[in-house]
Amino acid sequence: MNKNGWIIPLIVLTASGFLMELSFTMVTPFLPLYLVQDLKVAPDDVNLWSGAVFSVTFFISGLLGPVWGVIADRKSRKLMALRASVCLAISYTLCGLVSTVEGLFAARVFQGLSAGLYPALLALVATTMPNNKIGLSMGLLQGGMTIGGIGGPFIGGVLSTQFGMRNSFYIAGVALAIITVLIFFYCKEGKHEPIKEKKPFFDFSVLKSPAIMQMLIGSAVIYAALFSLQPIFPLYIAELQGSMDNITLVAGTVFSISGISVMIASPLLGAAGQKFGFMKVLLICLVLSAAVIALQVVPDSVEGLTFWRFLGGFAVAGLIPTVNAILSQVCPPEEKGQIYGFNFLTGHVGMALGPLIAAWAAGVCGYAFVIAASGLILLPYAAWLILCNRKAIK
Numbered sequence: 001m002n003k004n005g006w007i008i009p010l011i012v013l014t015a016s017g018f019l020m021e022l023s024f025t026m027v028t029p030f031l032p033l034y035l036v037q038d039l040k041v042a043p044d045d046v047n048l049w050s051g052a053v054f055s056v057t058f059f060i061s062g063l064l065g066p067v068w069g070v071i072a073d074r075k076s077r078k079l080m081a082l083r084a085s086v087c088l089a090i091s092y093t094l095c096g097l098v099s100t101v102e103g104l105f106a107a108r109v110f111q112g113l114s115a116g117l118y119p120a121l122l123a124l125v126a127t128t129m130p131n132n133k134i135g136l137s138m139g140l141l142q143g144g145m146t147i148g149g150i151g152g153p154f155i156g157g158v159l160s161t162q163f164g165m166r167n168s169f170y171i172a173g174v175a176l177a178i179i180t181v182l183i184f185f186y187c188k189e190g191k192h193e194p195i196k197e198k199k200p201f202f203d204f205s206v207l208k209s210p211a212i213m214q215m216l217i218g219s220a221v222i223y224a225a226l227f228s229l230q231p232i233f234p235l236y237i238a239e240l241q242g243s244m245d246n247i248t249l250v251a252g253t254v255f256s257i258s259g260i261s262v263m264i265a266s267p268l269l270g271a272a273g274q275k276f277g278f279m280k281v282l283l284i285c286l287v288l289s290a291a292v293i294a295l296q297v298v299p300d301s302v303e304g305l306t307f308w309r310f311l312g313g314f315a316v317a318g319l320i321p322t323v324n325a326i327l328s329q330v331c332p333p334e335e336k337g338q339i340y341g342f343n344f345l346t347g348h349v350g351m352a353l354g355p356l357i358a359a360w361a362a363g364v365c366g367y368a369f370v371i372a373a374s375g376l377i378l379l380p381y382a383a384w385l386i387l388c389n390r391k392a393i394k
């Protein structure tokens with residue numbers, strides 16, 4: 001790759017991350033409302049079905065993440081990205097076509113079987129970007145995803161209000177189809193040497209690295225914290241405003257607002273990690289995120305909640321890209337796909353368990369308890385990292 005040959009691939013991968021997150025956030029935050037308004041699920045069953053249809057995708061896709069990662073390492077990371085984008089486009093379309101909650105559950109199962117785009121994008125960034133640009137590249141990828149996260153809930157909320165939520169699923173499918181085109185024509189993967197020697201399908205020896213295990217566990221904890229609120233947040237916002245009036249538009253706006261601060265902070269925190277050390281940046285972001293997420297229960301109005309969501313984005317912005325950057329530094333080049341596959345697995349365990357537990361806890365303890373707990377669970381992980389890396393962070 002020539003001196004500036006990494007720029008076009010980074011633009012393509014960042015655009016793909018943007019469209020991936022746009023498609024995800026156009027529909028996922030509103031699944032509880034889709035159950036009630038379109039699929040006519042009984043109010044008493046909404047929390048349970050919401051947790052189920054949200055979590056099943058992450059359970060299945062997480063389990064398959066390492067498999068897709070190993071195949072990407074041995075065959076082609078670009079091919080794995082194309083497989084995922086095509087299948088996800090189909091799965092989103094199916095979600096819009098269903099007429100029963102059981103049909104939606106089945107479509108979400110297929111979506112889990114289709115997943116793997118995010119670790120493929122990470123592996124492509126980690127293997128095609130110069131080493132001294134990894135922090136910046138991961139930050140820009142996160143920034144692109146964040147812009148999608150800003151637009152997704154708002155666009156999904158507007159579409160749902162004006163035309164019905166099914167249209168959000170269809171447009172999400174189109175976004176995934178565009179990713180397929182971008183990666184196929186513009187993302188150039190380096191020469192991929194096939195592995196000639198016989199070796200086990202999974203090389204579990206890489207998991208013996210303490211640094212890798214710390215980050216894999218971190219992905220589970222962070223994603224559990226960030227995604228616990230997804231099944232209940234629209235309902236919590238409705239509780240704050242005292243009605244379900246325009247709830248998709250209001251919830252979409254509140255969801256989107258933190259994306260603005262994440263978009264601003266992600267590249268800056270990525271560059272800061274490159275300069276001062278990714279572990280230091282991660283620890284600071286963990287502590288600040290825990291505090292700001294927990295404080296979202298303080299306001300008694302939608303406007304107050306929106307302010308804390310915006311403020312929290314500056315801290316949350318440094319969590320995922322910093323973990324990914326540390327993994328890129330500590331794992332062997334030929335194992336990056338597998339490692340990001342394992343990272344995808346642990347992250348999706350958090351994505352699956354967090355919402356499922358939150359949906360149950362919301363019925364027992366209330367929404368405010370779940371929101372506060374989702375932030376505070378980051379603190380024990382931060383303390384453990386400090387104990388394990390005392391010398392490195394001095």
